[in-house]
Amino acid sequence: MAASALPPLPPQLKSIQHHLRTAQELDKREPVVAYYCRLYAMQTGMKIDSKTPECRKFLSKLMDQLEAMKKQFGDNEAITQEIVGSAHVENYALKMFLYADNEDRAGQFHKNMIKSFYTASLLIDVLTVFGELSEENAQHRKYARWKAAYIHNCLKNGETPQPGPIGLEGESFDAEREEAGSSSVHGGTTQPSSSSTYEANNIPTSNYTGIHIPPGAHAPANTPAEVPHNTGVTSNTIQPTPQNIPLVDPSLYSAQSAGEVRLTPEDFARAQKYCKYAGSALQYEDVSTAVQNLQKALKLLITGRE
Numbered sequence: 540m541a542a543s544a545l546p547p548l549p550p551q552l553k554s555i556q557h558h559l560r561t562a563q564e565l566d567k568r569e570p571v572v573a574y575y576c577r578l579y580a581m582q583t584g585m586k587i588d589s590k591t592p593e594c595r596k597f598l599s600k601l602m603d604q605l606e607a608m609k610k611q612f613g614d615n616e617a618i619t620q621e622i623v624g625s626a627h628v629e630n631y632a633l634k635m636f637l638y639a640d641n642e643d644r645a646g647q648f649h650k651n652m653i654k655s656f657y658t659a660s661l662l663i664d665v666l667t668v669f670g671e672l673s674e675e676n677a678q679h680r681k682y683a684r685w686k687a688a689y690i691h692n693c694l695k696n697g698e699t700p701q702p703g704p705i706g707l708e709g710e711s712f713d714a715e716r717e718e719a720g721s722s723s724v725h726g727g728t729t730q731p732s733s734s735s736t737y738e739a740n741n742i743p744t745s746n747y748t749g750i751h752i753p754p755g756a757h758a759p760a761n762t763p764a765e766v767p768h769n770t771g772v773t774s775n776t777i778q779p780t781p782q783n784i785p786l787v788d789p790s791l792y793s794a795q796s797a798g799e800v801r802l803t804p805e806d807f808a809r810a811q812k813y814c815k816y817a818g819s820a821l822q823y824e825d826v827s828t829a830v831q832n833l834q835k836a837l838k839l840l841i842t843g844r845e
Contacts, residue, residue, distance in 0.1 A: 574609075621669055640656075663679060800842065813833070817829040
């Protein structure tokens with residue numbers, strides 16, 4: 540990305556440093572997601588402190604980066620249309636979540652999986668730039684953060700983690716310590732930060748055996764996550780597997796409008812959202828999700844109901 544480097548991150552804005560680091564890691568691979576990570580950091584930073592000189596200077600440079608990206612990707616609908624951008628970021632967040640979740644359920648515990656859980660939670664944070672999180676995404680964020688903490692602490696203590704959803708217990712995960720040795724958001728060395736530790740014991744204790752990923756939001760279960768620079772693992776070591784393509788809903792063949800179907804603005808918005816989800820899913824070659832969402836849009840437009 541052709542933009543000036545950021546100055547050192549002021550201590551007041553430490554809470555956004557991992558979102559900025561995620562943006563930096565995704566600049567080449569997923570520039571749209573990187574853009575919205577920076578936008579989230581910008582909006583959050585403005586709420587925290589936009590008055591002190593060091594914060595104002597930092598946020599001004601961050602704004603320059605956002606403007607540069609907007610010019611560079613000005614013809615990308617995911618940048619110019621929020622509904623497309625929201626679907627794109629959500630699909631990528633769920634892609635990472637599902638990769639980590641499948642590794643977890645298979646008992647494959649490693650740093651890349653831990654980072655994928657944590658990064659998924661950061662990207663769900665980013666979804667708040669589009670509005671309030673859905674209940675499902677809020678649940679995914681809590682679960683992903685707790686899982687990252689739980690598995691990290693088990694491995695650190697030489698214990699074997701329990702796969703899959705289990706009851707939450709108090710855990711904390713220092714993401715900054717885990718990323719020691721990787722580049723910081725302003726190109727220098729990683730700085731210690733107490734705010735980089737999230738406390739999972741602040742999450743209400745509950746049983747997550749009923750964790751639910753909403754239908755139509757799935758990405759391929761075998762999709763590799765973004766690989767940390769210091770693991771030595773490359774994403775092309777994971778081979779794609781054949782996908783199960785859902786059958787076309789037979790009711791759509793005989794579906795007829797019940798008289799004059801009056802679609803509300805909300806109906807049009809939902810149909811458009813389903814189409815955008817389908818388009819975003821195809822970017823990840825997820826045919827199943829694309830078919831499901833297109834069928835939902837078609838049924839809504841024909842019958843006026845879902």
